[in-house]
Amino acid sequence: MSRFASEFRRLYLPAAADAASSATPDAWVDEQGRVRAAVLQVARPGDWQALSAVWRGVQAELGLPEPAVAVNGRDGLQLWFSLARPVPVAQAQTWLDGLRRRYLAELPLARLGLLPRPAAGGGAPAWELAEAVRRQQPRDDCWAAFIAPDLAAVFADTPWLDLPPSVEGQADLLAGLRSIPHAAFEALLAEWTPADAPANADAGAAGSPPPAPSPAPSSEAADAAAQARRFLLGVMHDEAAPLALRLEAARALLPGPGAG
Known part of the structure; x- marks a missing residue:
């Protein structure tokens, strides 16, 4: 296992996942369907001015560890958050959506990605955009990779590398990063969950009265x-x-x- 694969596994994969072997979405989840990676993406186009507000805010305002910055090799920039403990995909999605509402509420939802999540309607897996960074495979000679935050603005219009990234350089970018403590994750999740799951939202949208509470x-x-x-x-x-x-x-x- 390369040093990059080892650092990636330390930060983003459940303990049972092998970062050097599997290229399937299952590598992201443990047997209970939980993940340790939470990726927030801005694409079409990649907008570092908007995403940098999240990068700065989570550190200065929320006291969280610095997230990694990546180019997805196609059309966007990403922030990679490492979770100290695996959490259900739905919780990771809710947590990321809380960040979206706090820092990126003015951006159209079509330009945002909350990853990883399974594909909907049989389309291309949303995992793919995160998997590209992990596997560091090119798309038409455009490479996905982690990048230094102070260079992110350079990649806003061209969110890819023209040459394969250095494996050692990628490892160096991840080596100093830390995972978000589980208590910090849960505290923000508790604050952000009610707005994401209002009671009887489906019944109200259908125009029918909510059922009597039991x-x-x-x-x-x-x-x-x-x-x-x-x-x-x-x-x-x-x-x-x-x-x-x-x-x-x-x-x-x-x-x-x-x-x-």
Whole structure:
């Protein structure tokens, strides 16, 4: 296994995945369908001015480790987030969408990619755009690769390399990166999940009245809310947690307008 493959596996693949062997989407997930890589992409065109707001914000405002920057070899730029523990794909998608809404809300959804995710409707797998960086294979002599953040603006109009990237250089770009602590991931997920999954959204869209609530779901919802509140309180009072993360937890605990 090359040093690049070893660094990639350390950051982005579940423990059971072998970065040197499989080129299938299954390499991204463990037996429980969980992932450790969360990739945010801006494409058609790649826009580093927009994506750099995320790159800076997650570090300066949220206190998270620096994400890797990549060109997808086709039409876009990517930020690669490493998760300390595997999480379900749906949670990774919700977390990425929270970043999108916070930093990229004005960009059309058609230009954004939240990866990895399975293909919809039998189309080309969305995994492919992340897999290209991992495998570093060319498309019409256009190579996908990790790049230094201070060079990202140079690739905005041509998000690819014309020559194969140096394996050692790619390893060096990943060697200093760290994974997002699971507590930090969960704190932001707890803050961002309610907006992504409003109750009875499907029923309201269909124009039919929502079903009458039953005691069991209400109890489960109350337990989940209490658990989320306890978690956020723990983060807020954890002196070892980044200050920005503690502030985010405190904001999430504030009552909304008209509450109380």
